[in-house]
Amino acid sequence: MPVYTLTTVTLLSELLLALRENNLDGFKHLLSLGLQELGLDVLDELTRYFLVSLLSEAEADRMVAWYWGLSL
Template sequence: MSPETLTTVTLLTELLLALRLNDAGAFKHLLSLCLDEHGHETVDELTWDFLLPLLSDEEADRMVGWMGYKPLSPSNGSGSEAL
């Protein structure tokens, strides 16, 4: 596994754990790291492909609230909607 892939997997794991622990501060900090490292479009793609399928409805709603925007829909591919 490449160092970049390992970093991405680690950040996604940490985001998932922060959501499950209901830790908004940790989630927002890690999300900022993800956005700085990978950019908005990549984070949206990773969220849809890897993170959202692991979340309960409550966790997904919490994540959307903490992110301050809805991740891009895989079906529309257009910009994100502000809450």
């Protein structure tokens, strides 16, 4: 497996775990690392198409609330 693919899969797993643990600081830190390592295009595709499809409805709602600075 190429390192690029392994990095992407690892980031996706860690983002999902941070969401499930309700760890906002960890999630933001992982997004920052993802931007540095993979770039905006890859991170956007990763979160938009893969991460959201793996979330339950409650987790997706919490993710949107975080974006708006709310806590559910």
